[in-house]
Amino acid sequence: MSGKIQKITPCLWFDKEAEEAAKHYVSIFANSRIGTVARYTGEGKDIHGKDEGTVMTVEFELDGQRFTALNGGPQFPFTEAVSLQVGCADQEEVDYYWTRLSEGGEEGPCGWLKDRYGLSWQIVPDVLPQLLRGDPEGAARVTQAFMKMKKFDIAALKQAYDGQ
Missing domain, CATH: 3.10.180.10 (2,3-Dihydroxybiphenyl 1,2-Dioxygenase, domain 1)
Known part of the structure:
Protein backbone atom coordinates (compact mmCIF):
# COMPACT_ATOMS: atom_id res chain seq x y z
CA MET A 1 0.00 0.00 0.00
CA PRO A 77 -24.37 -7.94 8.00
CA PHE A 78 -24.23 -4.49 6.46
CA THR A 79 -27.08 -2.03 7.06
CA GLU A 80 -27.86 1.39 5.65
CA ALA A 81 -26.59 2.90 8.91
CA VAL A 82 -23.19 3.08 7.22
CA SER A 83 -22.72 3.88 3.55
CA LEU A 84 -19.94 4.95 1.23
CA GLN A 85 -20.54 8.17 -0.68
CA VAL A 86 -19.15 8.61 -4.18
CA GLY A 87 -18.90 12.17 -5.47
CA CYS A 88 -19.45 12.43 -9.21
CA ALA A 89 -18.32 15.28 -11.46
CA ASP A 90 -20.98 14.72 -14.13
CA GLN A 91 -23.86 12.52 -15.30
CA GLU A 92 -21.45 10.12 -17.01
CA GLU A 93 -19.80 9.37 -13.66
CA VAL A 94 -23.18 9.06 -11.92
CA ASP A 95 -24.31 6.57 -14.56
CA TYR A 96 -21.03 4.61 -14.44
CA TYR A 97 -20.87 4.15 -10.67
CA TRP A 98 -24.61 3.56 -10.39
CA THR A 99 -24.52 0.81 -13.02
CA ARG A 100 -21.35 -0.89 -11.77
CA LEU A 101 -22.15 -0.81 -8.07
CA SER A 102 -25.84 -1.72 -8.32
CA GLU A 103 -25.16 -4.71 -10.60
CA GLY A 104 -26.36 -7.75 -8.67
CA GLY A 105 -27.60 -5.53 -5.84
CA GLU A 106 -30.61 -3.27 -5.50
CA GLU A 107 -31.40 0.32 -6.38
CA GLY A 108 -32.75 2.52 -3.64
CA PRO A 109 -34.20 6.02 -3.47
CA CYS A 110 -32.37 9.35 -3.61
CA GLY A 111 -29.07 8.12 -5.04
CA TRP A 112 -28.71 5.17 -2.64
CA LEU A 113 -28.05 1.60 -3.68
CA LYS A 114 -26.91 -1.68 -2.18
CA ASP A 115 -24.22 -3.61 -4.00
CA ARG A 116 -24.16 -7.38 -4.48
CA TYR A 117 -22.59 -7.76 -1.02
CA GLY A 118 -25.22 -5.67 0.76
CA LEU A 119 -22.97 -2.63 1.27
CA SER A 120 -24.81 0.69 0.85
CA TRP A 121 -23.46 3.39 -1.45
CA GLN A 122 -24.61 6.93 -2.22
CA ILE A 123 -23.88 8.07 -5.77
CA VAL A 124 -24.00 11.86 -5.49
CA PRO A 125 -23.36 14.49 -8.15
CA ASP A 126 -20.90 17.14 -6.96
CA VAL A 127 -23.40 19.85 -7.93
CA LEU A 128 -26.08 18.66 -5.47
CA PRO A 129 -24.70 20.38 -2.34
CA GLN A 130 -24.42 23.64 -4.32
CA LEU A 131 -28.06 23.36 -5.40
CA LEU A 132 -29.16 22.68 -1.83
CA ARG A 133 -27.18 25.63 -0.41
CA GLY A 134 -28.47 28.17 -2.87
CA ASP A 135 -31.81 29.90 -3.09
CA PRO A 136 -34.16 28.31 -0.49
CA GLU A 137 -37.03 27.99 -2.97
CA GLY A 138 -34.75 26.42 -5.58
CA ALA A 139 -33.33 24.08 -2.94
CA ALA A 140 -36.86 23.02 -1.96
CA ARG A 141 -37.66 22.23 -5.61
CA VAL A 142 -34.43 20.23 -5.92
CA THR A 143 -35.30 18.25 -2.79
CA GLN A 144 -38.79 17.58 -4.10
CA ALA A 145 -37.31 16.40 -7.42
CA PHE A 146 -34.65 14.10 -5.99
CA MET A 147 -37.07 12.49 -3.55
CA LYS A 148 -38.76 10.97 -6.61
CA MET A 149 -35.49 9.72 -8.14
CA LYS A 150 -33.49 6.57 -7.70
CA LYS A 151 -30.35 7.43 -9.68
CA PHE A 152 -29.76 11.18 -9.71
CA ASP A 153 -30.42 13.03 -12.96
CA ILE A 154 -28.28 16.17 -12.89
CA ALA A 155 -30.15 17.95 -15.70
CA ALA A 156 -33.48 17.38 -13.95
CA LEU A 157 -32.05 18.65 -10.65
CA LYS A 158 -30.79 21.83 -12.32
CA GLN A 159 -34.14 22.33 -14.06
CA ALA A 160 -35.93 21.90 -10.73
CA TYR A 161 -33.63 24.49 -9.14
CA ASP A 162 -34.40 26.91 -11.98
CA GLY A 163 -38.14 26.30 -11.60
CA GLN A 164 -38.55 24.60 -14.97
Whole structure:
Protein backbone atom coordinates (compact mmCIF):
# COMPACT_ATOMS: atom_id res chain seq x y z
CA MET A 1 0.00 0.00 0.00
CA SER A 2 1.09 3.61 -0.24
CA GLY A 3 3.79 4.91 2.07
CA LYS A 4 1.52 7.62 3.49
CA ILE A 5 -0.06 6.72 6.81
CA GLN A 6 -3.84 7.05 6.87
CA LYS A 7 -5.15 7.57 10.40
CA ILE A 8 -8.62 6.17 9.81
CA THR A 9 -9.16 3.10 7.64
CA PRO A 10 -12.70 1.74 7.27
CA CYS A 11 -12.94 -1.99 7.96
CA LEU A 12 -15.74 -3.72 6.08
CA TRP A 13 -17.00 -6.95 7.71
CA PHE A 14 -18.00 -9.67 5.26
CA ASP A 15 -19.13 -13.21 5.92
CA LYS A 16 -16.62 -14.85 3.55
CA GLU A 17 -16.55 -12.57 0.46
CA ALA A 18 -13.81 -10.09 1.49
CA GLU A 19 -11.35 -10.92 -1.28
CA GLU A 20 -14.03 -11.20 -3.96
CA ALA A 21 -15.55 -7.87 -2.89
CA ALA A 22 -12.18 -6.09 -2.76
CA LYS A 23 -11.36 -7.30 -6.28
CA HIS A 24 -14.80 -6.15 -7.47
CA TYR A 25 -14.42 -2.67 -5.98
CA VAL A 26 -10.87 -2.30 -7.34
CA SER A 27 -12.19 -3.14 -10.83
CA ILE A 28 -14.65 -0.22 -10.61
CA PHE A 29 -12.53 2.64 -9.24
CA ALA A 30 -9.50 4.14 -10.98
CA ASN A 31 -6.19 4.35 -9.11
CA SER A 32 -7.11 1.31 -7.01
CA ARG A 33 -5.33 -1.84 -5.98
CA ILE A 34 -5.25 -4.86 -3.73
CA GLY A 35 -2.61 -4.87 -1.02
CA THR A 36 -1.81 -7.47 1.61
CA VAL A 37 -4.00 -10.54 1.97
CA ALA A 38 -3.75 -12.16 5.40
CA ARG A 39 -4.96 -15.70 6.02
CA TYR A 40 -6.33 -17.48 9.05
CA THR A 41 -3.98 -19.86 10.82
CA GLY A 42 -4.98 -22.83 12.92
CA GLU A 43 -4.76 -20.64 16.01
CA GLY A 44 -8.08 -19.44 17.41
CA LYS A 45 -10.25 -21.64 15.21
CA ASP A 46 -12.41 -22.38 18.25
CA ILE A 47 -13.23 -18.64 18.27
CA HIS A 48 -13.28 -17.62 14.58
CA GLY A 49 -14.34 -20.96 13.09
CA LYS A 50 -12.39 -20.39 9.87
CA ASP A 51 -10.31 -23.06 8.17
CA GLU A 52 -6.56 -22.57 8.13
CA GLY A 53 -5.49 -20.80 4.95
CA THR A 54 -8.79 -19.05 4.25
CA VAL A 55 -8.69 -15.29 3.74
CA MET A 56 -8.94 -13.30 6.97
CA THR A 57 -8.31 -9.72 5.77
CA VAL A 58 -7.64 -7.91 2.52
CA GLU A 59 -6.08 -4.46 2.43
CA PHE A 60 -7.13 -2.46 -0.62
CA GLU A 61 -7.27 1.09 -1.94
CA LEU A 62 -10.06 2.77 -3.89
CA ASP A 63 -8.77 5.90 -5.59
CA GLY A 64 -6.15 6.25 -2.86
CA GLN A 65 -8.54 5.65 0.08
CA ARG A 66 -7.43 2.65 2.13
CA PHE A 67 -9.87 0.00 3.32
CA THR A 68 -9.67 -3.34 5.06
CA ALA A 69 -12.08 -6.15 4.21
CA LEU A 70 -12.51 -8.80 6.91
CA ASN A 71 -14.03 -12.26 6.60
CA GLY A 72 -15.57 -12.31 10.06
CA GLY A 73 -18.62 -14.50 9.56
CA PRO A 74 -22.34 -13.87 9.14
CA GLN A 75 -22.94 -12.25 12.56
CA PHE A 76 -22.82 -8.63 11.40
CA PRO A 77 -24.37 -7.94 8.00
CA PHE A 78 -24.23 -4.49 6.46
CA THR A 79 -27.08 -2.03 7.06
CA GLU A 80 -27.86 1.39 5.65
CA ALA A 81 -26.59 2.90 8.91
CA VAL A 82 -23.19 3.08 7.22
CA SER A 83 -22.72 3.88 3.55
CA LEU A 84 -19.94 4.95 1.23
CA GLN A 85 -20.54 8.17 -0.68
CA VAL A 86 -19.15 8.61 -4.18
CA GLY A 87 -18.90 12.17 -5.47
CA CYS A 88 -19.45 12.43 -9.21
CA ALA A 89 -18.32 15.28 -11.46
CA ASP A 90 -20.98 14.72 -14.13
CA GLN A 91 -23.86 12.52 -15.30
CA GLU A 92 -21.45 10.12 -17.01
CA GLU A 93 -19.80 9.37 -13.66
CA VAL A 94 -23.18 9.06 -11.92
CA ASP A 95 -24.31 6.57 -14.56
CA TYR A 96 -21.03 4.61 -14.44
CA TYR A 97 -20.87 4.15 -10.67
CA TRP A 98 -24.61 3.56 -10.39
CA THR A 99 -24.52 0.81 -13.02
CA ARG A 100 -21.35 -0.89 -11.77
CA LEU A 101 -22.15 -0.81 -8.07
CA SER A 102 -25.84 -1.72 -8.32
CA GLU A 103 -25.16 -4.71 -10.60
CA GLY A 104 -26.36 -7.75 -8.67
CA GLY A 105 -27.60 -5.53 -5.84
CA GLU A 106 -30.61 -3.27 -5.50
CA GLU A 107 -31.40 0.32 -6.38
CA GLY A 108 -32.75 2.52 -3.64
CA PRO A 109 -34.20 6.02 -3.47
CA CYS A 110 -32.37 9.35 -3.61
CA GLY A 111 -29.07 8.12 -5.04
CA TRP A 112 -28.71 5.17 -2.64
CA LEU A 113 -28.05 1.60 -3.68
CA LYS A 114 -26.91 -1.68 -2.18
CA ASP A 115 -24.22 -3.61 -4.00
CA ARG A 116 -24.16 -7.38 -4.48
CA TYR A 117 -22.59 -7.76 -1.02
CA GLY A 118 -25.22 -5.67 0.76
CA LEU A 119 -22.97 -2.63 1.27
CA SER A 120 -24.81 0.69 0.85
CA TRP A 121 -23.46 3.39 -1.45
CA GLN A 122 -24.61 6.93 -2.22
CA ILE A 123 -23.88 8.07 -5.77
CA VAL A 124 -24.00 11.86 -5.49
CA PRO A 125 -23.36 14.49 -8.15
CA ASP A 126 -20.90 17.14 -6.96
CA VAL A 127 -23.40 19.85 -7.93
CA LEU A 128 -26.08 18.66 -5.47
CA PRO A 129 -24.70 20.38 -2.34
CA GLN A 130 -24.42 23.64 -4.32
CA LEU A 131 -28.06 23.36 -5.40
CA LEU A 132 -29.16 22.68 -1.83
CA ARG A 133 -27.18 25.63 -0.41
CA GLY A 134 -28.47 28.17 -2.87
CA ASP A 135 -31.81 29.90 -3.09
CA PRO A 136 -34.16 28.31 -0.49
CA GLU A 137 -37.03 27.99 -2.97
CA GLY A 138 -34.75 26.42 -5.58
CA ALA A 139 -33.33 24.08 -2.94
CA ALA A 140 -36.86 23.02 -1.96
CA ARG A 141 -37.66 22.23 -5.61
CA VAL A 142 -34.43 20.23 -5.92
CA THR A 143 -35.30 18.25 -2.79
CA GLN A 144 -38.79 17.58 -4.10
CA ALA A 145 -37.31 16.40 -7.42
CA PHE A 146 -34.65 14.10 -5.99
CA MET A 147 -37.07 12.49 -3.55
CA LYS A 148 -38.76 10.97 -6.61
CA MET A 149 -35.49 9.72 -8.14
CA LYS A 150 -33.49 6.57 -7.70
CA LYS A 151 -30.35 7.43 -9.68
CA PHE A 152 -29.76 11.18 -9.71
CA ASP A 153 -30.42 13.03 -12.96
CA ILE A 154 -28.28 16.17 -12.89
CA ALA A 155 -30.15 17.95 -15.70
CA ALA A 156 -33.48 17.38 -13.95
CA LEU A 157 -32.05 18.65 -10.65
CA LYS A 158 -30.79 21.83 -12.32
CA GLN A 159 -34.14 22.33 -14.06
CA ALA A 160 -35.93 21.90 -10.73
CA TYR A 161 -33.63 24.49 -9.14
CA ASP A 162 -34.40 26.91 -11.98
CA GLY A 163 -38.14 26.30 -11.60
CA GLN A 164 -38.55 24.60 -14.97
